[in-house]
Amino acid sequence: MEKLEQNFSQDLDQDLNQDHKNNSRAITDAQQGIHENLEKVVRKHCGNTYRKPIAEHTLDAFSKIQQQVEDALAKGTPLLMDSFCGTAVSTRIIAKQNPDALVIGIDRSEVRLSKQYDDSVPENAILVQADCADFWMLAQRAGWKTVKHTILYPNPYPKSKHLKRRWHAHPAYPSLLALGGEVELRTNWKVYADEFCQALAYSGLEGVKSSGVEVIDVGESFKPLTLFEKKYKEAGQDLYRCKYVL
Template structure:
């Protein structure tokens, strides 16, 4: 359940720590290929994205890609584009309503980004099979699904988790729920990686959720992990 806390939302949950089922679930997903058929819309979206990425990279050998998954209204996407002029920042969110709000958040005059509505369960698998130079992958404040029974709706408990380590050189995940970050870290450790977890704060909030959480005194937690072999 989520309840109001000041001007943001505070997570309440019936889960007191890392799920007892986490290791079993993660190992199952790592050992079994996720074979769900791709939706036609996902294939069309990926084809359009691939054309844009190919054209962008062809112009300069120093260019690279940044993924901004669960980008919401795209404020973080624009922020990352402004900070990384040699990158094409790809923001992806499942909500058409949120994606259409991007025009209200163009606080920087940048053009090196693209916002897409898409299903990450499909697009992550498709992108993982490319050789795109993806330096960073951000997952900022994803839906935490805080009920204990919803572990497999969280990204680290989902079947698509096995694609995440294949997507970028570095992964950055933030949440205002410490258990989500702790679970994600343990999932990556099960996959043979070495994540770092810390409290996070900055002078500039990157997303509307981050801004609201900090305004109400909530703490953000961040996971960073090198995904390079």
């Protein structure tokens, strides 16, 4: 873990030098408050089946790990999913924190996933190059259930016209919910967290609950899970969290 943290800091310094302004500034030119169409969009998606064809590369990636995952589930191994994991720093940390679980880190970028660190990928972690929405749908169809699912600092698409690009307003949102367990979103844009929490109320699911929006305590004991999280913390931004229990 020490080597991983050293590399984490080195990569952070490089990223800050290259693009500090773009990557760590607060979101200001953005929609104000929960989108007026959020309820309409979420209810529509949760009441209809998403029929988009699955991308071939995601089908291939899923098929390569399906047996391994299902063997683990059959043995009672907890399944954790880390979507949009980027360079998989978070996946490595989560896997080390949960040695008895199987952790799947998913990102669409081969370049990001191939980032090398001194610490190798833990044996209980799998990195998958795939479209996350497609992967969720395949996992739902296969009957997989996650114990925990992390979505850390997704692209916020802060302009009002881009509501449907946010994951709680995406047609694949019902598949995310169907995977169950605890879902944790983290973001530096409060509106995203507010919408993510509110979307669950519009999903039509019963017996589920949301934590509400929490400001993450970034005191001395706080250890960031991603490069973005550390950048935002060091820039003095508030960080927000919303959890579902499904």
